[in-house]
Amino acid sequence: MRNMIDALQWRYATKVFDANKKLTAEQSDLLLEAVRLSPSSFGIQPWRVIVVTNPEIRERLRQAGYGQPQITDASHLIVFVTKKNLSDSDVDEFIALTANTRGVSASGLEGYGGMIKQSLSGKSEEKRIEWASRQAYVALGVLLAIAAHEGIDACPMEGFDPSAFDEILGLSEKGLTTCVVATVGFRSEADQTARFPKVRFSQEELIKKVE
Numbered sequence: 001m002r003n004m005i006d007a008l009q010w011r012y013a014t015k016v017f018d019a020n021k022k023l024t025a026e027q028s029d030l031l032l033e034a035v036r037l038s039p040s041s042f043g044i045q046p047w048r049v050i051v052v053t054n055p056e057i058r059e060r061l062r063q064a065g066y067g068q069p070q071i072t073d074a075s076h077l078i079v080f081v082t083k084k085n086l087s088d089s090d091v092d093e094f095i096a097l098t099a100n101t102r103g104v105s106a107s108g109l110e111g112y113g114g115m116i117k118q119s120l121s122g123k124s125e126e127k128r129i130e131w132a133s134r135q136a137y138v139a140l141g142v143l144l145a146i147a148a149h150e151g152i153d154a155c156p157m158e159g160f161d162p163s164a165f166d167e168i169l170g171l172s173e174k175g176l177t178t179c180v181v182a183t184v185g186f187r188s189e190a191d192q193t194a195r196f197p198k199v200r201f202s203q204e205e206l207i208k209k210v211e
């Protein structure tokens with residue numbers, strides 16, 4: 001297994017992808033499975049992922065992404081979207097899945113479902129989206145770490161107009177909205193930023209211990 005710290009040193013937010021280098025189906029499946037297995041608050045996974053392969057749509061998305069070339073040139077464009085108005089029916093769906101997966105009765109999980117519903121009912125639509133986005137960012141982090149581990153390059157991106165993405169991908173009518181994007185593929189030799197030293201604050205600065 002590749003040393004994880006080496007992998008995190010190796011990775012960088014790729015600016016120039018080699019448009020000719022594509023992920024294999026196995027690599028793509030592995031990354032998407034890692035995303036699927038990501039943890040979330042209550043386990044409800046209030047996000048979905050859209051993998052955009054259509055070149056014309058990717059070109060339009062690039063325009064909505066301030067022209068950033070990764071959007072068209074990376075092997076894969078992965079768009080994390082969140083549910084706009086999480087409702088009791090989303091909770092019921094999750095509770096049914098849990099009951100089914102674990103072979104228990106849904107009625108035995110009523111208390112848990114009620115707790116999730118209560119937590120959501122105290123939030124405005126805006127706050128629900130914000131909360132759902134936090135869960136999507138956890139999945140994004142997992143994707144970035146696993147990609148690095150596998151020697152696959154990626155660039156996390158929030159430099160785009162979310163409402164334009166929503167429109168191009170037809171998300172609003174599905175009750176979804178764009179959260180964050182990951183472009184995934186392989187770096188081009190021409191990408192100078194790959195050679196830039198990593199800029200990070202020291203552990204002393206970032207991590208405080210309460211002992």
Ligand SMILES: Cc1cc2nc3c(=O)[nH]c(=O)nc-3n(C[C@H](O)[C@H](O)[C@H](O)COP(=O)(O)O)c2cc1C
Nearest residue numbers: 011012013014015068155156157158159160180198
């Ligand atoms: C949530 C998020 C959004 C980002 N958005 C963009 C983006 O739109 N375009 C871009 O080139 N880099 C983007 N970045 C990359 C960061 O600038 C980069 O991760 C940071 O400078 C640290 O550098 P490194 O990842 O190369 O180590 C984003 C990073 C994160 C985590």
